Amino acid sequence: MSEKPKKFSRRKFIGLGIQGYTGVQLAQGLPLSLLASPSCTKSNAKTVHGACYHDCPDSCSWKVTVENGEIRDFGGDKDNPFTAGKLCDKMETFPQDITFHPDRILTPLKRTGIKGEGGFEKISWEQALKEVAQKLKSSVDTHGGESVLPFGYMGTQGLIQKAAMSQRFFTKLGATNLAETICGAPAIAGNKVANGQVMGILPEDILHSRFIILWGTNTKHSNVHLWPFVLEARNRGAKIIVIDPFRSATAMEADQHIQLMPGTDVALALGMMHVIIKEGLTDDAYIEKYTLGYDALKVHVQEYDPFTVAAICGIEEQIVIDFAREYATAKPSLIRYLIGMEHNSNGGDAFRSVGMLPSLTGAWRDHGGGLMHFTYELFGKAVNYERLDMYTELAENETRWMNMVQLGTLLNDPDLNPQIKTLFVFNANPVVTIPNQNLIREGLKREDLLTVVVEHFVTDTAKYADYIFPATTQLEHWDVADSWGQVYLNLNQPAIEPMGEAKPNSEFFRLLAKEYGFNDACFDESDIEIAKSFFDTDHPYMEGITFDYLKKNGWARLKIPEPYIPHAAGNFGTSSGKCEFYSASLEDSGQALPVYKTVSAENVGKYPFHLLTVKATKGFHNSSHGNVKHLMETEGLPTLDMSSEDAQSRNISDGDEVIAQNQNGSVVLRARIKDRVRPGVVLMPHGYWPSLVKGNATSNALTNDGLSDLGGGAALQDCRVEVTKSSG
Ligand code: SF4
Known part of the structure; x- marks a missing residue:
């Protein structure tokens, strides 16, 4: 890990604006001590609490020391027991890497050249908003609100800057809705079919586990604050098994690595069920009381014998048998699963079938047993999430949905009715992150498409924009950070004033709404008002957690009664309240039980x-x-x-x-x-x-x-x- 920066100044970078974008690389690599103003005094030093905004399970708490408007120190908050004062290596030098990056956009930009070539000129906020609002109005008048596609995702996962104000704007406009499916959608859908929810045990409770399966997760690198708990569990006697087609850094440290063929996880899970049932390793009392559809499952998994499954997964038959036995007999046994196994045509059923295993063996009965998945549902219960849903009041009609995964196809489809004529991109860089890059680029080149991007940099997506608006970074705006991987709530406070002319995403949509002529009171709500409203709840998990408390302390752990053993007595989120091995609601689509489907062999010869x-x-x-x-x-x-x-x-x-x-x-x-x-x-x-x-x-x-x-x-x-x- 690089040495932590000590001091740096923002002043040197103000005003770089588009000059920075041309490729100057001043800040990167400079020791931060050289970036500090020597004239600082300690007269008004203060600590500002914040949290990482990345789409990451850890949601680290941080502290920023600010003196005379300058950042003097930045680092993880040592008081938070889960993230424990350690940011990951990629975020250790976040201020100079991102906030003070010399290429940062600090004024609105307007395209001057051919789309994709990246030629832009500075333009004032006033003029840019006026031009965008006029073009948008003219397009909406001609083609309707659904010709507008908002493409915003998890560039920040903060509750305010992700979508609090943009949702209001696009709903009022009657825009197309974006189905945010690039990450987590099959995992959530699959788990919900079986269990009715995605929440499993609390992350710290992995310490009680004695057989830990890390299934489709490179925990050591992408869930870095869970990793020490995994290692400590091993110190206490746990065996660690990684299931991954790639020998990842995590797999290299495991006690066993099952390196199956990509997309075959569902077959392995069904094969484990075959062995567990055949060998009488089921928890029959648990199955009887807390599950549905066991008889159908029992028949179904007969075809997934170890020999067949081993051939599908590309592993030895004995591995399937031994693994199933060990899993079913170890106590407490835990499956930690994440996104790794979802991005294929078997992804949903993979999560669904793996998610059934603890109900088959009764692993949910044990403290530290069962599944560990997403934690966001706990925040959904606790925090006043209705504030995020209030935008639905603005809807005049229901509008269509489009899947973000298929952006390239959608932009290039002349038969869409209406065609997408305006694209807003914020918190996203689809040219890099969405499948079929070249098709997306083709679509973005369309001269009849108005593309508006809110960004920190001229990314490969922003190069196709007609207008780019400069966004603030996490050090410059308010936000509230929940988590999908742990149970700490954070309030992110701005440590410094916005750089140049950058504004929070929320403010961009507030101003655009006004310019467009929307006068609803919700567009006047400030970020602080929105932040405070999330705490307007009397849920017991939020006892003592107020805006003022978090302003002072930065973070708080939800007050979840412990020990938290959520499904020791069933209590699943399905309509039956049971784990559903057989799903009657999916009978019509032929998916009442999870199956392994062979991926089309088309092109295998040409592309081996x-x-x-x-x-x-x-x-x-x-x-x-x-x-x-x-x-x-x-x-x-x-x-x-x-x-x-x-x-x-x-x-x-x-x-x-x-x-x-x-x-x-x-x-x-x-x-x-x-x-x-x-x-x-x-x-x-x-x-x-x-x-x-x-x-x-x-x-x-x-x-x-x-x-x-x-x-x-x-x-x-x-x-x-x-x-x-x-x-x-
Ligand atoms: S571990 Fe995740 S949440 Fe923590 S600093 Fe790194 S990216 Fe941010």
């Missing part, structure tokens, strides 16, 4: 490798930080993992430049031959910005925009490629 894309976790957070020089160096060049067997067959050596290609595009990569994938599988990281790597294309240039079986998620791992050695 199954492509996996995984997060580049050392320096980037999805596409965030992809333009931060030292973090780019940390990540290194984008690599393609291959087995030595496959590499040899193509005369490829470790470090060679290779090209991965298919019908969607091609990507230049550096071969990594470390046998971290099985023969027939190749793997590349995502998060790199295309314009900053050779070939101007990254992983999503190869992925398809097909959908998963449940939840409308992206089946982007159902992707095949050919790999060749580059000729230069």
